[in-house]
Structure formats: C-alpha cells, structure tokens
Amino acid sequence: xxxxxxxxxxxxxxxxxxxxxxxxxxxxxxxxxxxxxxxxxxxxxxxxxxxxxxxxxxxxxxxxxxxxxxxxxxxxxxxxxxxxxxxxxxxxxxxxxxxxxxxxxxxxxxx
Numbered sequence: 001x002x003x004x005x006x007x008x009x010x011x012x013x014x015x016x017x018x019x020x021x022x023x024x025x026x027x028x029x030x031x032x033x034x035x036x037x038x039x040x041x042x043x044x045x046x047x048x049x050x051x052x053x054x055x056x057x058x059x060x061x062x063x064x065x066x067x068x069x070x071x072x073x074x075x076x077x078x079x080x081x082x083x084x085x086x087x088x089x090x091x092x093x094x095x096x097x098x099x100x101x102x103x104x105x106x107x108x109x110x111x
Contacts, residue, residue, distance in 0.1 A: 010049035012098055014049045023057050028092055031060040033082055035097035035106055040078070041069045062080040079105040 007028070009021045021032050021057060034040065040046040042065040050064060062085050067073050079102070097103065 004086050004090065006086070007092070007094045008097045008103065009094060010098060011098070011101060013047075013096075017096050017098070018049070018051045018055055021094045022055060024095045025059045025071055028094070030092045030094060031062065032094045033062040033085055034064050034096075035078075035082065035095050035099055035102040036063075037078070037097075037099040037102050039097070040067050040073065041065070042067065043069050075101055075105045077104055079109040080085050082106045082107050 007024055009017050011017050013106070021093050028054065038044050040063050044050075049050075051061060055061075056064065061111050063078075063081060082095075095103070095106065
C-alpha cells in the first residue's frame, strides 16, 4: 500500500492558513485535516478562527467542531484520530493548524 503524502501548513492564529490550505487542497484534489487544539471543539467559537461555513463548503475538512469540550480528548487521542483518517483511504491530505505539539504527535504517529 502506498503511503499518503501530507502537505503541512502551520502558523499562528489568523495568519491565512485556512485560505492557503483550501487553495492547496483544491489544487491537489484532496481534503484538509485540522491539527488545531481548539478548533476541534464544537463550543469554542471565539478567538479560535474556525473556518467559515463557506470555507467548510469549499473542501472537506476533518476535525473542525467534532468534539464537545465535555469529552475527554488529549494529544495522543487526537493523533490517533488523524491516523485513522489518513489510513482510511489511500489519498493525500493537507494538514493545517497552529498547535505544534499536536503536529509533532501526528507526525511521530504516522511515520
């Protein structure tokens, strides 16, 4: 089985990562996986710069607003979620976010 290729777009909040990730994902006909430690929570909407409904409709996003703040979710569980997404289909992905610890946990888990 061929390993998926991962394109990583990282940076601080509101630096244009989402717009760039959407453009790259459209160019490569792929999906986006967020590695943001706050955007994953459904209830957090202030100060986290979640993609807008329009942006979410342009390309498939994973791990945006998928969990409640009342659910137990740590960096290892997050990495396992990403790994299951990547391993579910043989395709490339754009990883986008600003949580360096989450990115490192994903990369060490995948490779």
